[in-house]
Amino acid sequence: MFIAEIFYSLQGEGELTGTPSVFVRTSGCNLRCDWCDTPYASWNPEGKEMSLAEILEEVEKHPTRYVVLTGGEPMVAKGIRELAAALRDKGKHITIETAGTVSPMGIACDLASISPKLKNSSPSAELFEGWHGKHEKLRWQPAVVREWLEHCAFQLKFVVAGASDLDEIQLLLGELGGKIPPEKVLLMPEGITMEAIRAREATLVELCRRHGYRYCHRLHIELFGSRRGT
Numbered sequence: 001m002f003i004a005e006i007f008y009s010l011q012g013e014g015e016l017t018g019t020p021s022v023f024v025r026t027s028g029c030n031l032r033c034d035w036c037d038t039p040y041a042s043w044n045p046e047g048k049e050m051s052l053a054e055i056l057e058e059v060e061k062h063p064t065r066y067v068v069l070t071g072g073e074p075m076v077a078k079g080i081r082e083l084a085a086a087l088r089d090k091g092k093h094i095t096i097e098t099a100g101t102v103s104p105m106g107i108a109c110d111l112a113s114i115s116p117k118l119k120n121s122s123p124s125a126e127l128f129e130g131w132h133g134k135h136e137k138l139r140w141q142p143a144v145v146r147e148w149l150e151h152c153a154f155q156l157k158f159v160v161a162g163a164s165d166l167d168e169i170q171l172l173l174g175e176l177g178g179k180i181p182p183e184k185v186l187l188m189p190e191g192i193t194m195e196a197i198r199a200r201e202a203t204l205v206e207l208c209r210r211h212g213y214r215y216c217h218r219l220h221i222e223l224f225g226s227r228r229g230t
Contacts, residue, residue: 001026001049001050001051001052001055001077001078001079001080001083002026002027002028002045002047002048002049002077002078003024003025003026003027003047003048003049003050003055004025004026004027004038004040004041004045004046004047004071004072005023005025005047006022006023006024006025006055006058006059007022007023007025008020008021008022008023008061008062008064009021009023009220009224010219010220010223011066011068011095011219011230012217012218012219012220012221012223012230013113013157013186013188013216013217013218013219013220013230014113014155014157014186014216015111015155016066016095016111017217017219018219019064019066020062020063020064020066021064021066021067021068021095022058022059022062022064022066022067022068023067023068023070023230024055024059024067024068024069024070024074024083025038025041025070025071025072026041026047026069026070026071026072026073026074026076026077026080027040027041027045027046027047027071027072027077028041028042028045028071028072028073028076028077029041029042029045029071029072029073029076030073030076030101030102030138031073031099031101031117031121031134031135031138031139032123032128032131032134032135033117033121033123033135034120034121034122034123034124035120035121035159035161035190037192038071038072041071041072042071042072042073045072052079052082052083052086055083056086056087056090059087059092060090065091065092065093066092066093066095067087067092067093067094067095068094068095068096068097068230069083069084069094069095069096069097070096070097070230071097073098073099073101073102074096074097074098075096075098075101075102075104075107076102080107081105081106081107081108084096084107084108084109085108087108088108093110093111094108094109094110094111095109095110095111095112095113096109096111096112096113097113097115097230098112098113098114098115098148099114099115099116099117099139100114100115100116100141100144100145100148101138101139101141101144102144103144103147104147104148104151104152106151107151109151109152110152110153111152111153111154111155112148112149112151112152112153112154112155113154113155113157114145114148114149114154114155114156114157115156115157115158115159116139116140116145116156116158116172117135117139117140117159118158118159118160118161118165118168118169118172119168120159120160120161120165120190121135121139121159122135122136122139123135140172142172142175142176145176146176146177149176149178149180154184155184155186156173156180156184156185156186157186157188157216158185158186158187158188159188159189159190160187160188160189160190160200160204160207161190161200162200162203163203163207166207166211169185169187173185182211182212182213182214183212183213183214184214185211185213185214186213186214186215186216187204187207187208187213187214187215187216188204188216188217188218189201189204189218191218191221192221193221193225194221194222194225197217197218197221197222218230
């Protein structure tokens, strides 16, 4: 598998915030988010080829059963299903961070952290004409997201730039059909610095209070000032 990095940290986002976890970040993505905070795993994929045995050996070095498969988009990584199955065999709790554009197809997973991309994610049409069209066509796949919702426990995590994003979020939730518990909808401020997060925090907190959604902090940025924790 082409792996960008494997590291041990605290989960910084979502329902398992604060949980010591091993993060296996695959390199490669089928989207190109304008605000991507891991361009080395998407826009310019970097990393090294690792065997399944090498990945498992690295995971087992750390004193936790929680493992996060992230990216990039881990669901497009060659060998991801074999890796998830091997982690399940070792008794690991598996979180998969995904944009929800690729079907789970039975993959071993305990928590699907689904982050559908909003319009605010689209790269500039002027600067990235080819990718803009691909990204817009692929970023929202309601049928695939519904498969994930039925596959395992889930959280729906939206990266929010401002209050105007709420209308789109509610439209997407409506397209999924059924009744999604509001506490399963997480609103996370867009930003990779505490200054950017704080600038959006009050707005998102008020939206969560009003609609019953969950505010999703980015603990890893506050504690470590980096991406390490997602």
